[in-house]
Amino acid sequence: MINVGIVGTSAKVNTLVDTLNELAGVNPVGCYVGGDVKLDDQHKSLLFSSPNELIRSSDAVVVSSPHYSFDIAQSVLRSAKHLFLDVPFEVNVEQAGKLKNLAHEANVQFQIGLSERLNPAFIAARAYIQKPMFIEVHRLMPFDLHSADGSIIMNHMIHDLDIVLHLVNSNIKKLSASGVSVVTPDHDMANVRLEFDNGCVVNLTASRISRHEMSKMRVFGYNSYVAIDFNKNSYEVVQHNRQNGRLSPIELQQLLSGKVNDHVSVFENSVAESNRVKTELELFLQSIKGNTRPVVSVSDAYEAMYIAQLISEKISKNTLD
Numbered sequence: 001m002i003n004v005g006i007v008g009t010s011a012k013v014n015t016l017v018d019t020l021n022e023l024a025g026v027n028p029v030g031c032y033v034g035g036d037v038k039l040d041d042q043h044k045s046l047l048f049s050s051p052n053e054l055i056r057s058s059d060a061v062v063v064s065s066p067h068y069s070f071d072i073a074q075s076v077l078r079s080a081k082h083l084f085l086d087v088p089f090e091v092n093v094e095q096a097g098k099l100k101n102l103a104h105e106a107n108v109q110f111q112i113g114l115s116e117r118l119n120p121a122f123i124a125a126r127a128y129i130q131k132p133m134f135i136e137v138h139r140l141m142p143f144d145l146h147s148a149d150g151s152i153i154m155n156h157m158i159h160d161l162d163i164v165l166h167l168v169n170s171n172i173k174k175l176s177a178s179g180v181s182v183v184t185p186d187h188d189m190a191n192v193r194l195e196f197d198n199g200c201v202v203n204l205t206a207s208r209i210s211r212h213e214m215s216k217m218r219v220f221g222y223n224s225y226v227a228i229d230f231n232k233n234s235y236e237v238v239q240h241n242r243q244n245g246r247l248s249p250i251e252l253q254q255l256l257s258g259k260v261n262d263h264v265s266v267f268e269n270s271v272a273e274s275n276r277v278k279t280e281l282e283l284f285l286q287s288i289k290g291n292t293r294p295v296v297s298v299s300d301a302y303e304a305m306y307i308a309q310l311i312s313e314k315i316s317k318n319t320l321d
Helices: 012-022 041-046 051-056 068-077 093-106 120-126 150-169 249-256 276-290 299-318
Strands: 002-009 026-033 062-066 082-085 110-112 134-140 172-180 190-195 201-207 216-221 224-229 234-240 264-270
Touching: 002 012, 002 276, 012 026, 012 041, 012 276, 026 041, 026 051, 026 068, 026 172, 051 068, 062 068, 062 134, 068 082, 068 093, 082 276, 082 299, 093 110, 093 299, 110 276, 110 299, 120 224, 120 234, 150 190, 150 201, 150 216, 150 299, 172 299, 190 299
Parallel strands: 002 026, 002 062, 062 082, 082 110, 134 201
Antiparallel strands: 134 216, 172 190, 190 201, 216 224, 224 234, 234 264
């Protein structure tokens, strides 16, 4: 039985408690809440008066709070308790590096809530992505006060950066970035080009002033094309079995006109939305029980945050120039 405590400053605390109660081998020991959060009546008996008291009573702690994530995370790791930090973006790169080192020293599991990695369409399409050569990503959203709060790189594009780094698995040799401020003092639109040592090229675009919402990724390889719609939980795959890894010009023309031959298969699929809160918690607990790397480790998140910081610095420099 794993004793799990929750620290939070959002209404998600109640969802987390309900979800933990559904999982086998888990004892939700209690919650420490801050801000204006109110626990549901059935959860009030779980309330702790201090985070340190909660940490002492727990084997693992779920932190769902952007307001003091770093301080709580430090306390959890210094107490050698497992940690799931589901709102990482108020932690800067330097702080993330410190937390990564603390987790290594404490020899505990530390999972980060970059949940697009658990998008059901991405999970299903992942099996068809082999040695990507070119990746194009668009994450666009209409303007609202919530999306305008903070960095479009750290708050939005970072999900795509995490997935790209996971897929490409190579070092970046060249980074180009540009951005513009239209409505807010920060950048409201950004475009990034990454060139990797293994030859893969990635273009990422993020905007919070678009008319329509879009979150799509297209991945081109030698023998496949995979398109993923993260909002609709759907994906499309075009692949061929040519031994030399290339279609002839005629075959390509036929494919583009809708014709498919024995060497080419085309299919589309939609996947039902999953309970990602439950999935994340299940995977976190599995990593503890099996002493295995979490689905999104602190090292993964640190790498994505480090690249995000380089992008932000590059955009700021280009703006000043």
